[in-house]
Amino acid sequence: MVKKQLSQTEILDDSTLWNSLKEGNENAFSILFKRHYAHLVRYGNSFIPFPEKVQDCVQDVFTDIWIYKDKLSDKVVVKAYLLSCVRKRITRSQERDRIFRLSSSIDTVEFLFDFSIEHDLISDETTASKVSHLNHLINDLPSRQKEALYLRYTQELTVDQIADTLDINYQSANNLLHRALLSLRKDWKGNICCILMLVSLTF
Amino acid sequence: MQHRTNYTEIEHFLADESFRLWVHFNDDQHQWEEWTLENSNRAKLVEEARLWLLAMKAPNDTLTKDEVQNALEATWKKIERVEENKKEKPVLKLLRKRWFNGVAAVLILSLLTGWLYNQTNSDNDSALTYSELINENEEGLVEQTNNSDKPQIITLSDGSSVLLQPNSKLSYPKIFAGNERKVYLSGEGFFEISKDPKKPFFVFANEIVTKVVGTSFKIKAYANQPNVEVVVRTGKVKVRSNELISNSKDELIVLLPNQALRFVRKNLSFKKITDITQDELLINSKSNIEQLGFEFTDIPVSQIFKTIEQAYLVKIDFPQSKLKDCYLTTSLTDQPLPEKLKIICKSLENNTSYEMNGNQISIISDGCN
Numbered sequence: 411m412v413k414k415q416l417s418q419t420e421i422l423d424d425s426t427l428w429n430s431l432k433e434g435n436e437n438a439f440s441i442l443f444k445r446h447y448a449h450l451v452r453y454g455n456s457f458i459p460f461p462e463k464v465q466d467c468v469q470d471v472f473t474d475i476w477i478y479k480d481k482l483s484d485k486v487v488v489k490a491y492l493l494s495c496v497r498k499r500i501t502r503s504q505e506r507d508r509i510f511r512l513s514s515s516i517d518t519v520e521f522l523f524d525f526s527i528e529h530d531l532i533s534d535e536t537t538a539s540k541v542s543h544l545n546h547l548i549n550d551l552p553s554r555q556k557e558a559l560y561l562r563y564t565q566e567l568t569v570d571q572i573a574d575t576l577d578i579n580y581q582s583a584n585n586l587l588h589r590a591l592l593s594l595r596k597d598w599k600g601n602i603c604c605i606l607m608l609v610s611l612t613f
Numbered sequence: 614m615q616h617r618t619n620y621t622e623i624e625h626f627l628a629d630e631s632f633r634l635w636v637h638f639n640d641d642q643h644q645w646e647e648w649t650l651e652n653s654n655r656a657k658l659v660e661e662a663r664l665w666l667l668a669m670k671a672p673n674d675t676l677t678k679d680e681v682q683n684a685l686e687a688t689w690k691k692i693e694r695v696e697e698n699k700k701e702k703p704v705l706k707l708l709r710k711r712w713f714n715g716v717a718a719v720l721i722l723s724l725l726t727g728w729l730y731n732q733t734n735s736d737n738d739s740a741l742t743y744s745e746l747i748n749e750n751e752e753g754l755v756e757q758t759n760n761s762d763k764p765q766i767i768t769l770s771d772g773s774s775v776l777l778q779p780n781s782k783l784s785y786p787k788i789f790a791g792n793e794r795k796v797y798l799s800g801e802g803f804f805e806i807s808k809d810p811k812k813p814f815f816v817f818a819n820e821i822v823t824k825v826v827g828t829s830f831k832i833k834a835y836a837n838q839p840n841v842e843v844v845v846r847t848g849k850v851k852v853r854s855n856e857l858i859s860n861s862k863d864e865l866i867v868l869l870p871n872q873a874l875r876f877v878r879k880n881l882s883f884k885k886i887t888d889i890t891q892d893e894l895l896i897n898s899k900s901n902i903e904q905l906g907f908e909f910t911d912i913p914v915s916q917i918f919k920t921i922e923q924a925y926l927v928k929i930d931f932p933q934s935k936l937k938d939c940y941l942t943t944s945l946t947d948q949p950l951p952e953k954l955k956i957i958c959k960s961l962e963n964n965t966s967y968e969m970n971g972n973q974i975s976i977i978s979d980g981c982n
Contacts, residue, residue, distance in 0.1 A: 440685055447681050448674035466811070469684060473691045477699075528667040531637065537664065545668035563627050564671040591624055 424488035432479050440524035444554055447491065447567070450496050456523030456560075457500050467499040490571035493561070497575060524549045547597050555590035562587055617648070620655075626662035636666045639868055743908040754784040754797070764803075764900070766925045766950060766972060769796070773809040773814065774950035776902055776925055780835070791802065798832055803846075803902050805829040805949040820874050824851045829869075829947055831903065843874040844889060846903060847947040852917060854881070901926070907945035907953070914981070917957065931976035938960070939981035 422441070430438035447468060471475035471492065475482065527545050532538050548556070554576070561572045573583035619630070626935045634640035647657045649909020663910065676684075744884050759765045759777045767775045770788045777783050787796075794814040806814045808827025817824040818834035821841055827850020834841040843852055846867045852874050853865040866885055868874055872894055873886040889895045902924040909917055914936050918929045927950075945953045958965040965978040 443688065444681055448676040451676060452674050453671065465684060469688045469691060472688050473695060476692050477695050525668065526670045526672060528637070528670045531667055537667070541664050541667045548668055559669065559726050560671065562670060563666075567628070568699055587624075589624075595623070608759055 425484075428482075428486070428488050429484055431475070432482050432484060434479065439472075439476055442488065446492050449493055451561075453493060453565075454496050454500055456503065456521050456557075457497070459522075463502065463503065466497055467503055471495040471499055478579065485565075488572055489568050490575055493565060493567070494575040494577075498577075521553040521560070523556065523560065524546075525556075525560075544594070544598055547594050551590055551593070555586050555593075558583065558586040559590055620658065621744045623658065623662045623665055623952060626659065627665060632662065636663050644910070651772075651858055713784070756782060756784045758782045759800075763927050766927055768949075768951055768969065769794075771809065771812070771814075772949055772951050774805050774925075775804040776900075778802060778900070798834055800835050801831070801833040803829070803831045803900065804937075805947070807949050807952060820853050820855050820878070820881070821874075822853055824853075827947075831900075833898070833980060839878055841878065842873060843868065844873040844903070845871065846894060852883075854883070907948075909945070910942050911940050913937075914941055914957065914961065917945075918941075918976070921950070921953060927974055929976060930975045932978055932980075935978055935980040 423441065424445075427438040427442050431442060450468045450471075451461075451464055454468055455461055458464065472496075525545060525548050529538075529540055532541060548559070551559070557576070558572055561575060562569070567575065569583050570580060571588065572587070573580045575599045576583060576586075578586075617625075619628060620629075631641060632645070635642060635645045643884060645659075649656050671881055683882060698848050711900070752916060757765070757767055757777065759779050759781050762779050764779065764980070767777055767785075768781060769775065771794060773794075774795075775783055775872045778801035781798070781802060783796060783798050783802060785796040789812065791814055794809075794812050796814075796816055798816055798818040804814075804816065804826050805825050806824075810826045814825050814827075818831055818832050819836065819841055821834070821843070823830070823832060823843055825848065829846040830848075830850050831844045831846070832842070833844075842942045845848065847870050848866045851865060851915045852868060854876070866874055866883055870886070874891065875884045875886060877884065886892050886895065905920055905924045906925075907920070915931070916931065918931060921927065922929050941957065943956060945956060948956065951969070952977075954969070958967055958976070958978075961978055961981045963979040963981060964978065965981075967977070968975045
């Protein structure tokens with residue numbers, strides 16, 4: 411007999427839970443919800459400055475998942491699927507919202523999120539100034555590129571999944587990432603010698 | 614570590630989970646350090662990748678465990694609501710088919726049994742009164758009675774407005790707390806409800822409960838008249854009988870614009886009127902607000918104010934000379950009175966604002982652009 415114990419949340423991966431959810435397991439739904447809710451809200455908050463509305467959208471995404479559980483595909487990467495649903499939902503709610511109709515269309519939902527600095531992991535001044543400079547460069551990137559970086563390195567999606575989330579093809583997603591890194595590297599390389607000189611002068 | 618000797622770009626490292634764990638949590642520190650120092654080019658690359666990671670911190674998730682738990686519960690409630698709505702629909706369809714296709718036998722039979730049933734019960738059943746309903750509600754309610762001979766405008770805390778007819782009463786909480794907005798009506802009122810799908814609006818009027826999310830409609834529920842009526846102007850309205858009436862079945866009826874519902878007290882039955890223009894009783898009882906249009910195309914603002922004055926029986930003071938050349942194109946149908954005024958003020962700009970004091974409204978403006 412195969413025993414399925416959903417209480418042992420740690421060992422169950424997303425796709426196992428996903429499949430139990432599809433079969434109507436409420437516990438699996440709750441575990442997936444708890445696992446992903448906070449980061450989905452964070453992702454949503456980077457598009458619009460209305461935290462309550464974002465939470466509402468994320469809850470609606472989960473509501474739909476349960477209501478239409480019979481129709482869900484079993485070959486999804488849960489996290490990428492959820493991120494993409496949240497993004498679409500927020501974009502759509504923006505379109506519906508009359509206040510925003512004039513100013514926004516589907517493509518202009520901007521990723522307003524700023525990366526910060528891991529201050530706790532930096533002990534010396536040289537590193538600190540380099541990192542802070544790099545951080546500025548990253549945050550000055552076009553919002554689409556920044557979002558691609560976020561999905562790739564914070565959410566750990568593959569390029570394929572990023573393409574799905576942003577609703578673009580694989581090549582475009584790849585380009586986004588590539589361009590982001592390329593322009594960063596160029597700007598950074600150009601400036602880093604000066605910074606190093608400045609820092610060494612002050613000591 | 615072996616496959617990592619092929620890493621030539623920063624992104625190779627960024628995408629490597631083990632690398633990230635090392636930078637953030639010193640996992641496998643020994644191995645990484647040793648490997649890095651094997652080769653000076655590699656060391657440079659690793660150091661750069663490390664700086665990149667340090668510069669790309671994502672803010673921590675700010676929600677507490679409790680907040681996530683609450684959100685989960687809220688979601689289950691949403692699911693419940695959606696599932697209820699789904700169940701509701703087929704029943705309604707069936708109901709409509711019966712009405713329109715006239716499956717006569719079924720109808721007559723059900724009416725007959727309903728009538729017989731009501732006959733046997735009607736003795737011990739008395740009409741549900743306003744005061745009984747009020748007593749059901751424990752929250753502190755404000756009561757407004759219109760003893761004058763003209764309709765009175767009431768503004769609720771959510772921005773909705775109610776035009777209360779003479780000899781009518783409305784009870785409502787000072788502030789709508791919780792997930793529902795509930796008011797109690799005796800007599801007649803025209804409701805314009807501000808939209809808030811998260812907080813449905815309920816009007817308890819004697820035997821019937823009317824539920825909306827944002828729309829305009831009229832309810833007529835005088836204690837001493839044989840019928841209770843709901844007439845819809847815009848949006849969608851759901852009506853059911855109050856569950857406090859013991860022997861009425863759980864019927865829910867959806868009304869669309871220009872439809873109406875009549876609840877006949879004598880036998881506790883609903884009658885849906887799909888075209889109000891065909892119903893003489895209803896045509897004759899239309900008030901100003903139901904007849905006036907609120908679609909304005911290039912209309913002098915003074916004219917718009919006049920329309921509002923007629924509809925709500927209010928008095929509007931405004932700087933006539935300053936606003937004499939102001940024309941507006943706007944749609945104010947379906948908006949509660951405060952919302953109408955707000956939209957007009959916003960369109961006029963130039964520090965235009967309004968003050969409302971009972972039936973008296975003052976517009977403060979420096980003219981329009």
